[in-house]
Amino acid sequence: MEKAVTEKKASKKKQLAAVDEEKMTPKEKLNYSEDLFKKTGHYYGIRRFKLRDEDPLRFERVFGKLRGALVGARESALHISASPIVRNIGELCFALYTPEGDSITLSTGIIVHVHTISEFIKYMIRNDYEDDPGIRHGDIFCNNDAAIGGVHTSDISTAVPIFYNGQLVGWAAGVTHEPDCGSSMPGHSPTQPQSRFEDGYIIVADKIGENDKIFKTYRMRSVKSTRTPMYWDLDEKARLAGCHKIREGVVKIIEEEGSEYYLGFIREIIEEGRQIALARVKERLVPGRYRAPSVIPVAFVEVALGRTERPRQDILANAPVEIIVRPDGELFFSLEGASRSQPFPYNCSETAMQGALWVLLSQLLFYDGRVNDGSYLAVKNYFPPGSGFNPTDPFASYSCAWGSLMACFTGLVRCLSRGFYSRGYREEVVSSYGETSDSTQGGGYLEDGTYFPLATFDISAVGMGAGAVRDGLDYGYAMWNPESDMGDIEVWESLELGFPWLGRRVKRDTAGFGKYRGATDWENLRVAHGVKSLFAYMARGGGVAFICTGLMGGYPNATSYRSAMLKSNLADVVQEKKPYPTGEGDPNDSELKKLLQGDYMIHKRGATLGGNLNNGDILHGNMNGSCGFGDPLLRDIELVKKDLEDEIYSPELVRRVYGVVGSYDKKNQEWLIDKAATESEREKIRDIRRSRAIDFNEFFEMERQIVIEKNLIEPVKNMYRESMELSPKWAEEFKEYYGLPADFQF
């Protein structure tokens, strides 16, 4: 009797599902899917992997075919693009989605956008696009509104619906990063905007074509809305061609496998991705509470230095990352206590935060599973509404969202790494990563009137942090695109015609110190040449503050600073065939100043709002390395010797920080380490530690007095004030920690 009832229920459910699949609108399907997940805890209510278990080889073959179609689409599409950002660095990515917008699988590339596009598709579905403007075969949709689904205006997404026998069976989508997004200032990550209305040309989940053809009016509007119309146009075609190639591939697979199989497969593969994610958390982490706060300084170079910037308020934003890992594999990410959104370009939308969480977890924890929205569904998150990580202000600017996002998520890396360490998987530990900033941006005119953009994307190769068993990776990582590449200078110069390089090289003494060192910073030196006018800016977070720290005794890498030499005599030096600088080196003994004459300027603050350069003006840029791991005094002296050989550190620094004493044997061209002197030097440093370190209680009282007396600079006070106002929970904990009265406020 019981069996009969069960069978009847199963039959009814199957019947309902069959009817639903055919007759539901996309919106009904989305609601149905979300309800099923809420009720059952499983994606699409899938408790058993029927297709996978019946024929696992077929299941893997279909997955392989889909993945191949996506990677193939990306490889073909990037050859349509002309922009070095897309063509050479590979700043594009494609993904395949369910009819409701959940990602199934993806290509290689800038995978941070796989989840943000999911939100873009769901936005269209939730807003009844099937009724108006309609979702039909051959339609083309586009979005770069970060508030809907994206990180910032320069990331343009195209989505194309896939129909089979009249039924919507999915979406193919792709994203590219544009060198210019029509903002109030040239560049891809403009630093000036204070509201959405300065962020540039925003396409709000728009239908931009039908019958596989982009509307002429959209195309004309777009190419007039950016400073780099050729790149925009060709990137648009690249994305569309990729989407069409995927659509073709998916239809072929459906014809081979049958639509019933395909529609079942896409549900199972996402649920499998979710379950693998939960299993990985249980496999590699230790349950508990992890915390890693970061702060984000926003401090522009002052107007007094003669640049063309607007006066700004200094801001320090709080990003108190907390992760709760439960024994059943659930992972909860929270930013309770985060600072408010601001009239600045560093706000980050909730979809961007979700995308970033997904991309990092995909790299750190779920990389050998099914990288799709299943892993997104396995993780819970809280981005406080009204904070800079989930603004509720409809006018908020997002043009430089990465500035907040990257600093914040270094905390995630440190939290997970503590889990890996405790679990014994020390090979997975990473202290953090370098912020991908300080690329040159702007634009100018050559003497013949030709416009050229500045949008160098060498930021795609900064440092990866030290691990528990190895040093950090020098100039070889970007958290948003695992395929790191800085690109050839010659390629960038073919785009940025009036701003050639004098050099690109490692910046000594900047790598985060530790038993395992972080990656080294590296630097660019560029000169304005043959220009009628040139507007340039650089913005690296930090300067007044480190944006992250090392792990278990490791130190952060050096902070940024800003330097330039205006009105240099480089032309004379070249004419006279004298040595010229290829970098700055030690800013306190600048190579610029040693080899050239001109108006040298240097400032502690790392970000500029832009300034006009003339021929001969030289701008220095400083790319991030990363943080170290472990006590530097425990660094193997053979590794320090290699640091000296590779010019990562100077002999003065290795003595000062690592307690290693060495000398250079010119005859044999080798560094010789004096082991006895090193042991003695290290003991001296330990003695200094012993004599200088104070009891924690004394330190605590010092800090408490600072808080009670509010003896803080305005940006710090504001940060505490905002966190306490926005989060009573954070305020309560803060007051409890210092034993402050209930009515205490900043």
Place this chain on the structure above:
Amino acid sequence: MPTYDKKTIADLIDGKLEWSALKRIISDHKDADRFDKVVAILQERVPWKEKILLPLAEHLYVVQKGKERIVKAECGYEFGDYRQNWKHKSKVVVRNTPELLEEMYRHWEHSDPGWQEMREFYCPGCYTLLEVEVLPPGYPVNFDFLPDLEGFYREILKKPLPES
């Protein structure tokens, strides 16, 4: 599912594996017995007898000491109950002036002490540097990791946690 011999795991802990061997371990599935093997190796190395329940960080362990579970350093220094932040029993150096910061970093390449201070937490037993925090003045000291030992042993390791 791979498994590694004691020497391989010991070399991994000591950072002595060649890149090719390390890469294989990173790329392969995880060895399910890693936790037990790592703890066994570390237990042999520490100069004290208390049972290691969890390697917490470099130099720090959660151990069973009588009926208590405490954070204990490799050198033998005891920080107390693991549910309290071990930093509260540490020795601290605060680099909150340009002079102190410039012992480590060059001028121009460190934080502005008004915006952020650098806190170094040392082991009172041997003065090993255990953690470096960079936070604004007045920011509460961070409690990096509070493990759920009961949940870990009961539901993941599937073995009993010694009675407290």
